[in-house]
Amino acid sequence: MVAGPLPAPSGPGKDRLRLWIRLLRASRTIEAELRERLKKEFDTTLPRFDVMAALYRVPEGMLMSDLSRFLLVSNGNVTGIVDRLVSEGLVARARRNGDRRTSMVRLTEEGTKSFATIAAAHEGWIGELLGKVSEEDARRLTGMLTSFRSNWEGRE
Amino acid sequence: MVAGPLPAPSGPGKDRLRLWIRLLRASRTIEAELRERLKKEFDTTLPRFDVMAALYRVPEGMLMSDLSRFLLVSNGNVTGIVDRLVSEGLVARARRNGDRRTSMVRLTEEGTKSFATIAAAHEGWIGELLGKVSEEDARRLTGMLTSFRSNWEGRE
DNA sequence: ACATAAAACTTTAAGCTTGAAATATTTTGC
DNA sequence: GCAAAATATTTCAAGCTTAAAGTTTTATGT
Numbered sequence: 001m002v003a004g005p006l007p008a009p010s011g012p013g014k015d016r017l018r019l020w021i022r023l024l025r026a027s028r029t030i031e032a033e034l035r036e037r038l039k040k041e042f043d044t045t046l047p048r049f050d051v052m053a054a055l056y057r058v059p060e061g062m063l064m065s066d067l068s069r070f071l072l073v074s075n076g077n078v079t080g081i082v083d084r085l086v087s088e089g090l091v092a093r094a095r096r097n098g099d100r101r102t103s104m105v106r107l108t109e110e111g112t113k114s115f116a117t118i119a120a121a122h123e124g125w126i127g128e129l130l131g132k133v134s135e136e137d138a139r140r141l142t143g144m145l146t147s148f149r150s151n152w153e154g155r156e
Numbered sequence: 157m158v159a160g161p162l163p164a165p166s167g168p169g170k171d172r173l174r175l176w177i178r179l180l181r182a183s184r185t186i187e188a189e190l191r192e193r194l195k196k197e198f199d200t201t202l203p204r205f206d207v208m209a210a211l212y213r214v215p216e217g218m219l220m221s222d223l224s225r226f227l228l229v230s231n232g233n234v235t236g237i238v239d240r241l242v243s244e245g246l247v248a249r250a251r252r253n254g255d256r257r258t259s260m261v262r263l264t265e266e267g268t269k270s271f272a273t274i275a276a277a278h279e280g281w282i283g284e285l286l287g288k289v290s291e292e293d294a295r296r297l298t299g300m301l302t303s304f305r306s307n308w309e310g311r312e
Numbered sequence: 313a314c315a316t317a318a319a320a321c322t323t324t325a326a327g328c329t330t331g332a333a334a335t336a337t338t339t340t341g342c
Numbered sequence: 343g344c345a346a347a348a349t350a351t352t353t354c355a356a357g358c359t360t361a362a363a364g365t366t367t368t369a370t371g372t
Contacts, residue, residue: 022301145178
């Protein structure tokens with residue numbers, strides 16, 4: 001997936017393949033750096049950060065299924081991450097009266113404070129790592145990726 | 157990492173944060189689709205595909221450490237993936253005369269044939285998944301991501 | 313009412329991933 | 343020549359990830 005074009009392939013469709021390779025390499029490079037900093041500075045992981053970021057936006061909490069849909073990961077995956085966050089006291093599950101299959105997952109007070117601290121550092125890191133991208137290019141790129149995504153989402 | 161801006165954050169640096177979120181969502185969406193197709197149509201995985209793609213470019217083979225550097229993953233990770241590919245007969249390890257610590261890893265004949273088939277399908281999928289991105293936009297985006305990356309690589 | 317389907321979630325097995333420790337080999341500095 | 347450092351790789355423990363199978367609860371059709 002990360003294969004680089006050494007003989008520099010050409011032909012129809014090669015531009016999109018090259019784009020995909022760059023996209024993947026860029027996101028992996030940044031992801032690796034973020035993972036390392038989260039570990040070193042806050043002793044946490046990217047998946048935990050993702051879950052907490054999702055919950056931070058919604059103080060009343062989210063269902064497990066909403067969480068997994070939002071994060072683009074499987075149900076079972078979220079179960080494990082939330083289990084660990086619960087055992088650390090950062091997240092709480094609340095049984096609901098209406099539907100006993102579901103439970104609302106939300107940040108605890110401690111989780112909220114913890115996330116706010118980490119998120120501030122995180123935003124600084126992104127600013128640093130993407131520092132060479134001008135604000136204008138950032139907006140243009142974002143626009144392209146957004147339209148790509150909404151096109152894509154029309155499928156399935 | 158995938159957190160979406162619901163209240164639409166604004167302020168200095170927010171454009172880069174938004175860019176990062178889009179970038180990550182785009183690559184995760186495409187990655188998930190590729191993973192599913194690789195599994196369903198060829199009964200293989202993305203990491204196996206990555207390793208084979210890296211080796212395909214270099215018939216004489218690569219060292220384990222070159223492989224892990226190229227793929228942006230850890231050493232121990234590559235060991236496991238290569239182990240499985242070897243046990244399936246797609247990849248071979250060859251002890252070197254010069255340095256007995258290292259071994260050259262290369263695709264077997266079967267591995268080469270197998271990869272060629274999968275890669276053709278893969279390129280088609282990318283063309284399909286990125287079909288809405290015009291060739292010109294693809295080149296522009298690629299250029300931006302490339303310059304980002306070369307800037308980035310100057311660090312560490 | 314009641315069987316059946318659907319929905320929400322958890323569990324499981326297999327594989328991926330990392331960072332750190334361990335092993336083996338080669339290189340370097342006296 | 344030889345101890346110490348450096349290099350290449352593997353092993354290990356913990357956690358992440360998925361798809362598939364299992365559990366519990368709710369909704370649906372008759």
